[in-house]
Amino acid sequence: MHDSTVARAPRNTTLAVDGFLARYRGATRALYAGDLRIYQAWCDSHGLDVLEVRRPDLERFREHLEDDRHNAPRSVRRRLQTIRSFYRLAVADELIDRDPTVLLRMPANRVEKTPSWLDRWETQRLLQYAERESPAHHALIAVMVMLGMRVSAVCAIRVEDFAEDRSGYRVLTSIGKGGKRSVKPIPVPLVRIIDAAIAGRTSGPLILRRDGRGQDRNGAYAWVKILCRKAGLPDNIHPHSLRRTAITAIIDNGGTLAQAQTFADHADPRTTQGYYSRGETLDAHAAHIAARLFAA
Missing domain, CATH: 1.10.443.10 (Intergrase catalytic core)
Known part of the structure; x- marks a missing residue:
């Protein structure tokens, strides 16, 4: 493996990972390779073949990210999205005949209520x-x-x-x-x-x-x-x-x-x-434009 993503992976798993990572470059590729390394290590520790896992196995992996690695919901969601994309491509490449991420529960995508920015x-x-x-x-x-x-x-x-x-x-x-x-x-x-x-x-x-x-x-x-x-x-x-x-x-x-x-x-x-963080403010209200146009 060029990215050392799988140390003892079967040939088809290596092919699947290489094919997935080949679609990306730079920092994005490195990020996805890291996600797959974590997933591969977990599969190895549980005696699972990456290309033969079932949805319940992925639910256990999600719990591992949350409970053992203490990943934040946003990080868990991102890592699971990497795995979901990996399996969708594996299906498209006919390396597996079903996608185990179908109906996989994902952490809520919480939107920041008060986005952080500086004036x-x-x-x-x-x-x-x-x-x-x-x-x-x-x-x-x-x-x-x-x-x-x-x-x-x-x-x-x-x-x-x-x-x-x-x-x-x-x-x-x-x-x-x-x-x-x-x-x-x-x-x-x-x-x-x-x-x-x-x-x-x-x-x-x-x-x-x-x-x-x-x-x-x-x-x-x-x-x-x-x-x-x-x-x-x-x-x-x-x-x-x-x-x-x-x-x-x-x-x-x-x-x-x-x-x-x-x-x-x-x-x-x-x-x-x-x-865009500022949103509507009284300073930006269109009433000021109308006043400039029509004031005597």
């Missing part, structure tokens, strides 16, 4: 504290709020990913969710922050930890939480909050939904709309 002044305060901490901290926060990138994608950025296009723009080429290639222009304020983090290097990760190794998503999460605490910002802010912050700021300041969708690399505008 303009809070974001500037976070950037100030990040700059005081280190160039790497500053670059991490700045790229997330100015380019709206997911934390895993930011941690995957390498110095070699930056280039200059024919019009003179500094651009970043990255691979996002689902292996989607994205080319983003780097605004001048962000160029200065990125150059400070690169510090003359010609290769390697953009975001470095103090030990010289590249930062990962867990470490980046910790950085954000620590910086928010130092800056006196809400304790529910996390890396994805900064992506929501960026999209909300774009729309609030005159950007169209289509522009925000392109910025966020979303395939569906409804996804982008779901990231």
Whole structure:
């Protein structure tokens, strides 16, 4: 197995896993490979062949994720969705004749009632504290709020990913969710922050930890939480909050939904709309437009 997903798996299981992972690249592939490793290890420990499990076996695996691994409902749901996609493809590839995930109970998909995000002044305060901490901290926060990138994608950025296009723009080429290639222009304020983090290097990760190794998503999460605490910002802010912050700021300041969708690399505008946090406010009420038009 190229991803070491199955250590002692039968040939058909290896074929099924390889065929499933071949559909993905980068961070998405690594995430799904990790989900399947956990599932394969559980099957091995219970003497089960991955391609012969039944729905009751999967119910036990769900309980294992909840009770033994203490995964949050959102993580349990995501892992089970990976397994569901794996089995659906195995059926399509005629490696199995039935899908054991049919009627599998999934944890409730709880929507965040009060989405976490920062306003303009809070974001500037976070950037100030990040700059005081280190160039790497500053670059991490700045790229997330100015380019709206997911934390895993930011941690995957390498110095070699930056280039200059024919019009003179500094651009970043990255691979996002689902292996989607994205080319983003780097605004001048962000160029200065990125150059400070690169510090003359010609290769390697953009975001470095103090030990010289590249930062990962867990470490980046910790950085954000620590910086928010130092800056006196809400304790529910996390890396994805900064992506929501960026999209909300774009729309609030005159950007169209289509522009925000392109910025966020979303395939569906409804996804982008779901990231918009401010909602209706009295400041944005259409009555102000009517008053400006008709007032004497």
